[in-house]
Amino acid sequence: xxxxxxxxxxxxxxxxxxxxxxxxxxxxxxxxxxxxxxxxxxxxxxxxxxxxxxxxxxxxxxxxxxxxxxxxxxxxxxxxxxxxxxxxxxxxxxxxxxxxxxxxxxxxxxxxxxxxxxxxxxxxxxxxxxxxxxxxxxxxxxxxxxxxxxxxxxxxxxxxxxxxxxxxxxxxxxxxxxxxxxxxxxxxxxxxxxxxxxxxxxxxxxxxxxxxxxxxxxxxxxxxxxxxxxxxxxxxxxxxxxxxxxxxxxxxxxxxxxxxxxxxxxxxxxxxxxxxxxxxxxxxxxxxxxxxxxxxxxxxxxxxxxxxxxxxxxxxxxxxxxxxxxxxxxxxxxxxxxxxxxxxxxxxxxxxxxxxxxxxxxxxxxxxxxxxxxxxxxxxx
Ligand code: CO8
Numbered sequence: 003x004x005x006x007x008x009x010x011x012x013x014x015x016x017x018x019x020x021x022x023x024x025x026x027x028x029x030x031x032x033x034x035x036x037x038x039x040x041x042x043x044x045x046x047x048x049x050x051x052x053x054x055x056x057x058x059x060x061x062x063x064x065x066x067x068x069x070x071x072x073x074x075x076x077x078x079x080x081x082x083x084x085x086x087x088x089x090x091x092x093x094x095x096x097x098x099x100x101x102x103x104x105x106x107x108x109x110x111x112x113x114x115x116x117x118x119x120x121x122x123x124x125x126x127x128x129x130x131x132x133x134x135x136x137x138x139x140x141x142x143x144x145x146x147x148x149x150x151x152x153x154x155x156x157x158x159x160x161x162x163x164x165x166x167x168x169x170x171x172x173x174x175x176x177x178x179x180x181x182x183x184x185x186x187x188x189x190x191x192x193x194x195x196x197x198x199x200x201x202x203x204x205x206x207x208x209x210x211x212x213x214x215x216x217x218x219x220x221x222x223x224x225x226x227x228x229x230x231x232x233x234x235x236x237x238x239x240x241x242x243x244x245x246x247x248x249x250x251x252x253x254x255x256x257x258x259x260x261x262x263x264x265x266x267x268x269x270x271x272x273x274x275x276x277x278x279x280x281x282x283x284x285x286x287x288x289x290x291x292x293x294x295x296x297x298x299x300x301x302x303x304x305x306x307x308x309x310x311x312x313x314x315x316x317x318x319x320x321x322x323x324x325x326x327x328x329x330x331x332x333x334x335x336x337x338x339x340x341x342x343x344x345x346x347x348x349x350x351x352x353x354x355x356x357x358x359x360x361x362x363x364x365x366x367x368x369x370x371x372x373x374x375x376x377x378x379x380x381x382x383x
Pocket of ligand 1: 059128129158192193199200273275277310341
């Protein structure tokens with residue numbers, strides 16, 4: 003058995019950013035357009051008018067100020083309101099594999115390693131581009147690896163922590179020397195930009211984590227314990243899938259919807275219920291895991307939490323540390339990135355861990371749809 007070490011992390015940031023002001027301006031123009039188009043039905047009481055969004059609400063309710071996206075114009079175009087990501091021919095690298103490989107290269111470079119040092123690629127993300135071949139195998143190809151293996155997995159916002167445990171277990175069992183856990187998240191394609199309740203929530207990004215057998219290198223973070231939890235809930239759901247085309251009523255053999263928003267096949271959530279149910283679930287999970295590892299709150303230097311909502315994170319951090327906590331204790335990146343699903347806690351770790359010293363301990367923690375949650379306790383080497 004060999005301990006798995008997080009040798010380095012990598013980050014790829016998309017080229018475009020949308021501020022809350024830009025987003026709300028576009029959304030409110032859509033609302034005005036819709037209400038004007040449907041003025042007669044609204045006047046007859048057949049339709050409810052749409053309500054405008056507000057920058058103040060978004061910042062106060064979530065802590066989000068901006069989000070990165072792979073394409074911006076389509077999202078802000080009132081007639082389209084979704085990113086414009088043209089299809090690529092099969093002999094070109096798919097966009098999800100491309101951005102995943104970018105993050106993977108960043109992690110390898112920071113660790114001073116090459117693809118030849120890696121035996122496995124796990125693409126762990128909420129939104130996979132296709133059924134097969136696995137995106138991970140394309141990342142493997144894009145990195146120039148002619149050996150090893152790749153596979154995809156999806157545990158929504160907890161994909162990266164579940165991927166880390168799978169990678170650490172395979173390394174400990176001797177099945178791989180090193181594994182890259184890659185989380186390319188193009189959430190902008192599965193977000194309903196016309197939905198006032200959620201149009202501000204998500205952003206795009208790609209992260210990578212290089213895990214390696216202890217004796218093959220120096221430095222990084224030792225995984226001192228990891229734990230996974232799931233509990234079924236419909237409060238965060240996306241019904242997009244391969245059976246969609248078979249679900250039409252008998253006799254409806256017309257053309258499939260082409261380019262329509264398919265609103266019921268996008269991300270939907272009961273945000274308030276998620277907030278209320280997930281905060282205690284995650285706080286208890288972290289505290290129980292701390293007890294089992296013999297860690298007192300004052301021995302914890304930092305928590306790198308999933309980045310969905312600043313208020314959720316402050317409440318969880320307070321329960322972990324047993325005092326008011328925030329800022330350096332529980333770094334925030336969602337103000338700049340919004341919710342990037344599985345990548346959020348990894349970006350927080352990537353951006354806010356270098357200042358810690360050998361022996362310092364903390365936890366990378368994810369939570370989200372499923373429900374699913376993962377805790378990965380780490381100690382700096
Ligand atoms: N502008 C102005 N007012 C608004 C807006 C808006 N945009 N939206 C809602 N309001 C109004 C409502 O109408 C309501 O008004 P009233 O009080 O008069 O009824 C009021 O504001 C309050 O509404 P809410 O109760 O909905 O607001 P909350 O305070 O609960 O905040 C949040 C909403 C920010 C969504 C909050 O509930 C939250 O963050 N909850 C946690 C969500 C969470 O953690 N989700 C995890 C999702 S991540 C995941 O696992 C999914 C993975 C898949 C990712 C890929 C998909 C793209």
